[in-house]
Amino acid sequence: MEINILSGALGAEVSGFNLNTITQDNFEKLNTLLLEHKVIFFRDQNISSEELMSLGSLFGPVEEHAYVKGLDDFPQITRIVKAANEKNQWGEGWHSDVSYDVTPCKTIILRSIKIPPVGGDTVFSNMELAWETLDQDIKDIVENKNALHTSNGSKFFVEDYSQMESNGNIGEKYSNEHPIVRIHPETGNKILYVNPTYTKKIIGLPKKESDALLEKIFKHQEKLDLSCRFKWTENAVAILDNRCTQHYAIADFYPGRGLGHERIMDRIAIVGDQPF
Numbered sequence: 001m002e003i004n005i006l007s008g009a010l011g012a013e014v015s016g017f018n019l020n021t022i023t024q025d026n027f028e029k030l031n032t033l034l035l036e037h038k039v040i041f042f043r044d045q046n047i048s049s050e051e052l053m054s055l056g057s058l059f060g061p062v063e064e065h066a067y068v069k070g071l072d073d074f075p076q077i078t079r080i081v082k083a084a085n086e087k088n089q090w091g092e093g094w095h096s097d098v099s100y101d102v103t104p105c106k107t108i109i110l111r112s113i114k115i116p117p118v119g120g121d122t123v124f125s126n127m128e129l130a131w132e133t134l135d136q137d138i139k140d141i142v143e144n145k146n147a148l149h150t151s152n153g154s155k156f157f158v159e160d161y162s163q164m165e166s167n168g169n170i171g172e173k174y175s176n177e178h179p180i181v182r183i184h185p186e187t188g189n190k191i192l193y194v195n196p197t198y199t200k201k202i203i204g205l206p207k208k209e210s211d212a213l214l215e216k217i218f219k220h221q222e223k224l225d226l227s228c229r230f231k232w233t234e235n236a237v238a239i240l241d242n243r244c245t246q247h248y249a250i251a252d253f254y255p256g257r258g259l260g261h262e263r264i265m266d267r268i269a270i271v272g273d274q275p276f
């Protein structure tokens with residue numbers, strides 16, 4: 001097994017590791033890699049949907065997406081499709097997945113099926129480092145506060161994406177509050193747990209003050225110094241710790257360059273704990 005560290009902040013590409021052969025017995029090795037690097041990548045993994053589900057199950061129960069229809073045979077697998085001439089891409093903007101849930105998913109596994117020759121990389125960011133490097137003045141204000149996370153509703157996940165289909169849940173947006181600093185349940189590390197896509201308000205602060213503070217925090221979280229970038233190839237797999245990272249699917253599909261190619265990814269998510 002060879003490990004290629006992707007940046008000073010997080011991320012590692014692992015080679016000589018066949019994800020088909022992971023069982024409960026050698027799962028610890030995989031999980032240790034994930035806890036250390038926060039997002040790990042594997043290329044040339046020819047895994048079927050069934051194998052993707054088995055891999056996910058080693059981390060815990062696999063959940064269905066709240067708003068988007070899954071595959072007919074595997075409802076927990078969300079197929080993320082960008083049509084060839086579509087400029088938008090699902091997952092644009094910094095976020096951690098489903099932070100609006102009571103128990104946001106702990107792990108996400110992505111499998112690339114069709115990848116444009118250029119464009120559509122994904123950037124990941126380390127939210128433990130984001131906490132460590134945050135201004136002490138801001139830390140003092142937010143350390144024991146909660147924030148409100150809101151789902152943005154079903155339209156957010158399907159309306160701007162021609163290939164994404166609703167699962168029939170067209171209900172209203174919903175919200176949950178989580179600590180701004182959460183503790184990683186497996187490592188005990190502190191995590192800055194707000195994100196620009198779903199976090200709307202700091203509880204207990206006037207709106208104006210909350211908006212100003214969140215803007216500062218988001219700006220800090222977006223620093224490239226906290227990130228790594230992965231250029232996809234087909235049949236690659238990314239496993240990411242959704243508790244302590246954010247990600248951003250880059251939509252750099254411009255005419256004469258990245259535009260004109262279909263992009264297809266499969267995603268599964270594993271049920272997480274309630275942040276504390």
Ligand SMILES: [Fe+2]
Pocket residue numbers: 091095096097247
């Ligand atoms: Fe995402």
